[in-house]
Amino acid sequence: MIDFHYSLIRFVADSQRMEPINIGIILQGKDRVGFRLYAHVSRKKGIDAATFQKWRRFFQEEIEGAAVPLFQPAKTSPEFLTYLQELCERTVLLSRPLSVSVDSGNFDQLLDSLYQRLVAPPEQDVPEAANRPTAIFRQMADERKFVQRGMKKHAHVIVGDQPLWTAYRQVVNGEVMAFDKIEVATRIGETANEIERMPYVADQLSAFVNQTIDGKTTSNFLLVDELRKPFAEQSEDEYAAMAHDLKRVVELISNKGGQIISSPEQAVEFANAVDKKLPEPSIP
Numbered sequence: 001m002i003d004f005h006y007s008l009i010r011f012v013a014d015s016q017r018m019e020p021i022n023i024g025i026i027l028q029g030k031d032r033v034g035f036r037l038y039a040h041v042s043r044k045k046g047i048d049a050a051t052f053q054k055w056r057r058f059f060q061e062e063i064e065g066a067a068v069p070l071f072q073p074a075k076t077s078p079e080f081l082t083y084l085q086e087l088c089e090r091t092v093l094l095s096r097p098l099s100v101s102v103d104s105g106n107f108d109q110l111l112d113s114l115y116q117r118l119v120a121p122p123e124q125d126v127p128e129a130a131n132r133p134t135a136i137f138r139q140m141a142d143e144r145k146f147v148q149r150g151m152k153k154h155a156h157v158i159v160g161d162q163p164l165w166t167a168y169r170q171v172v173n174g175e176v177m178a179f180d181k182i183e184v185a186t187r188i189g190e191t192a193n194e195i196e197r198m199p200y201v202a203d204q205l206s207a208f209v210n211q212t213i214d215g216k217t218t219s220n221f222l223l224v225d226e227l228r229k230p231f232a233e234q235s236e237d238e239y240a241a242m243a244h245d246l247k248r249v250v251e252l253i254s255n256k257g258g259q260i261i262s263s264p265e266q267a268v269e270f271a272n273a274v275d276k277k278l279p280e281p282s283i284p
Contacts, residue, residue, distance in 0.1 A: 001101040004029030006114060007081050008095040009037065009059070013047055020093060022119045023052075026063065026081065027111045028097075033075045034107065035063050036115045038189065048091075055092045062087075104163045109156070112197065113166045116154065120193060132225045133267035134183040140271035141169075149278040157208060164204035168223075173277050176218045178208065179261075180253075182246065184225035188234060191227075192242065198222075198249035202256045209257035220258040223267065224250055 009024035024037035037056060062084060063075065073079035078097070085094040102110060147153060152170040156163040157178045167178040180201055182194045211218045227246050230239035254260050261270045 001103060002030065003099060003101050004107075004110060005078065005081060005097045005099055007085065007097050008118060009035070009055075010093045010095060011047060011052070012091055012093060023092075024059070025111070025115050025119055026059070026084070026094070027107065027114065028076060028081060029110075030107055031076050032107050033063055033080065034111055035059055036111060036119070038119055038193075051091055058087075059084075104161060106163050108200070109163050109165060112200070113156070116166060120190070131264050132184065133261050133264060134181045134223045134225050135185075136264055136267040137181075137223055137261075137271050140268070141274075144271075144275055146171075146274065146278060149280075151274070151278060157204070159207050159211060159213060162207070164208055165201050171274055171277050172216065173279070175216050175277070176213050177221065177274070177277065178218070179221035179223060181223040182225065182249070183223075184227050186231075188231040191231075195242070195245050195249055198253060202249070202252045202258075205253070205256040205258060220253075221261055221270065222250065222253045222258050223261045223270075226262070 004027060006025055006027045008022050009026065010020035011023045012020045022038075024035060026033065026035040037059070062072070067075060073083050081094070081097040085096065088094045100110070100114070141147070141151065146169075150171070150173065152167075152172070154166055154168065155170045157165055157167050157170065157176075168180045170179070171177040180194075180198070182191065182198065184191050205220055208218050209220050224246070227239075227243050230236065234242075250260055250262070261267055
């Protein structure tokens with residue numbers, strides 16, 4: 001087992017109520033230190049954008065900037081997280097250092113996994129979801145009890161002893177099917193985060209797609225919604241930039257061997273295919 005240490009970055013919008021929310025995470029281990037912030041947390045009610053940007057710069061300078069041995073402990077030392085904790089005050093706090101032990105020492109994978117589990121906003125369905133591939137698949141998966149029948153949620157994709165990334169869903173039954181999503185619902189931050197993580201997933205696909213794991217073939221799928229219009233309060237320029245990024249990462253996944261599910265019809269067909277891969281539901 002390999003030991004890592006992490007601290008949660010927490011924002012306190014009201015110092016009297018003292019109800020902090022997790023907005024980021026710092027991970028330390030294997031002679032590395034890195035952090036990840038929820039990029040659109042400043043859109044949340046009660047969080048001042050200027051204050052958030054100030055603290056973002058603080059963490060960038062302290063963690064990613066040049067070392068200052070006279071004032072900082074070594075960035076990979078146990079004292080470094082405590083040092084950062086003492087510098088945080090009032091609106092932004094750092095949790096005490098916490099430990100996690102994992103079988104594999106993939107730093108970036110662990111940082112992403114902890115971020116998704118402890119910081120990223122939870123998934124939510126929206127009523128108008130009927131024509132979105134991501135929502136169609138989720139609805140069919142719920143109705144047909146895919147998870148109860150063996151579909152894994154947010155599980156590591158592992159080749160040999162190496163975890164590659166945390167897939168949105170995974171089915172292992174005769175073949176290994178890993179699938180991810182880019183959902184366009186009502187939360188711009190969630191969509192942006194899913195777009196931003198796709199290049200990392202694409203980098204891992206050459207080690208997964210069209211391989212054989214324990215005698216099973218492998219395949220990757222990306223469920224992706226159409227970005228039809230700007231989000232609320234999103235400028236036309238930002239919308240155009242997000243649409244460009246979305247197109248780019250979809251092409252990237254496709255070029256790396258991922259199969260794109262981008263229409264309601266394809267989502268239904270895909271859900272039916274997954275249904276056939278899973279064991280029949282037990283009869284009470």
